[in-house]
Amino acid sequence: MAKLKIIVSATSFFCTRIEWALKLKGLEYELTVEDWFKGKTELLLKSNPVHKKVPVLLDDGDVIAESKVILEYIDEKWKGGDFYPLLPQDPYERAQARFWAQFADDKCVFGAFEACLAEDGEEKEKAVETTLESFTYLEKQIEGKKFFAGDKMGYLDLVAGWIPHWLSVMEEIGGIKIFDAERFPSLHEWAQNFIEIPLIKECLPPRDVLVNHYIRRLSAVRSLKPNKP
Amino acid sequence: MAKLKIIVSATSFFCTRIEWALKLKGLEYELTVEDWFKGKTELLLKSNPVHKKVPVLLDDGDVIAESKVILEYIDEKWKGGDFYPLLPQDPYERAQARFWAQFADDKCVFGAFEACLAEDGEEKEKAVETTLESFTYLEKQIEGKKFFAGDKMGYLDLVAGWIPHWLSVMEEIGGIKIFDAERFPSLHEWAQNFIEIPLIKECLPPRDVLVNHYIRRLSAVRSLKPNKP
Structure with missing residues (x-):
């Protein structure tokens, strides 16, 4: 499996919540860090052309944006067994x-x-x-x-x-x-x-x-x- | 099972999307209709004190507000078997x-x-x-x-x-x-x-x-x- 990547900024808690979720799931990931004051990278603009905002999760070709959508994706893709559940079951x-x-x-x-x-x-x-x-x-x-x-x-x-x-x-x-x-x-x-x-x-x-x-x-x-x- | 109730207004598409979902699932429901110009009923204010907005789904004591949250609830509570799936599985x-x-x-x-x-x-x-x-x-x-x-x-x-x-x-x-x-x-x-x-x-x-x-x-x-x- 290709390693997960997240496009983040170093100071955004919308990004940190994704890191927390991946760590809770025991998943490895790489960070690509945007600088708010230097302008947006080509990778960010290509990955999230609609909102042009971090965080974006890159999962082996699949691109997911919006932090709460990403959290649900992580919880649904890596579920059951030893994976830590994020949302309740009921x-x-x-x-x-x-x-x-x-x-x-x-x-x-x-x-x-x-x-x-x-x-x-x-x-x-x-x-x-x-x-x-x-x-x-x-x-x-x-x-x-x-x-x-x-x-x-x-x-x-x-x-x-x-x-x-x-x-x-x-x-x-x-x-x-x-x-x-x-x-x-x-x-x-x-x-x-x-x-x-x-x-x-x-x-x-x-x-x-x-x-x-x-x-x-x-x-x-x-x-x-x-x-x- | 007590019949489902939805608090709606007669003209709001945020409400109609809930009706569509319940019909797709084959579930019976009752409507309680709010009048936007007459002010909010006690039932609405008690059921959704945070936003005071329709739609609200009343399911045997459980109260769910916000239309997209309600749609996901309906899809997760009545799933599998003959129930029509609303969200994709992947x-x-x-x-x-x-x-x-x-x-x-x-x-x-x-x-x-x-x-x-x-x-x-x-x-x-x-x-x-x-x-x-x-x-x-x-x-x-x-x-x-x-x-x-x-x-x-x-x-x-x-x-x-x-x-x-x-x-x-x-x-x-x-x-x-x-x-x-x-x-x-x-x-x-x-x-x-x-x-x-x-x-x-x-x-x-x-x-x-x-x-x-x-x-x-x-x-x-x-x-x-x-x-x-």
Whole structure:
């Protein structure tokens, strides 16, 4: 079998969740690293012409894009036997995992991004408040459990896995506070536990690399924003 | 087994795709119909407190929201034997179906909505152009095939199933032209074929009901839009 390849960027948690999944499955892979500031490679543009975004999984000629689609692909292609299951087996539990994964990406990730980018003052306060509401839903999902699906780490943990490491960088650079331990005690406990799992920890980009990336990226995005009238 | 219930609105294709799936599976169901203009019922607010949106599937105490999540649930709960398969069996083909379903909803549906809502002139032209680009990708997916997955109707056909019936209403009310037969010949052939399948046809809301709904809804949404400075 040809070795799996993933096109990634060094700082994107959408990519790290794929690495975690492949490691959980015990699969070997190679990384091809894109540099956000140097422009996109021919390989990325050819592999994901629709969205032109990382991550992309290259599996012996088959090309799969979009991180949650890739996670499901990995779980369906390498299943049974000794392969670690990512999604639960029960159809209703699978539906719940998919619902909350979509919610976590649509509302929590993009809520936090928007709060970072928002202008100081009323715009930022409103963006933070909306994101806090979304995190409150996520807090309820993890209450009383070690992982989102119960006793074992799975799909939704990987999707929410940016929270323990990336969110504090976003808070620092964006001048916001989202992840308050008193407001989200269960999510905090989960985060501290999740980040210490060796397989999870070993894929994390160094914090200073993330800080530098977000400073440059925030500045680049802000310079593209139209000035208010 | 308690009868399945779906909370729907009479005009939403996100709901009709669930009805199609249940009919393909040979499952009986009851409809609870929401009225977009009368406000949301207690049942909807209790069943989908996160998004407060139709469709919602009620399956003997289990509640599932978000139309693509519901489609996968239906396919996973009622599978094997005589049950009609919605998604392909091969992991790569499943990944492709999921990728394009997400694309069709994110880019084609919301592209068409935005083109309808856009102000006449440059804003509308740009929104139409973007949506046409998205439809070009979808056209390539159906070229040379009867259905998106090949010879048999499946998941992606249901997700794209709004195109043959709803899009022309959106074009009429929004003053736009997207679905040109010369530009999208394969998609047109698929659409004409799909809409004539009896099981598909019998779930379609009457065109005049859709026209009235979109006129009222467009007017309501426009009145909420902030005036330009």
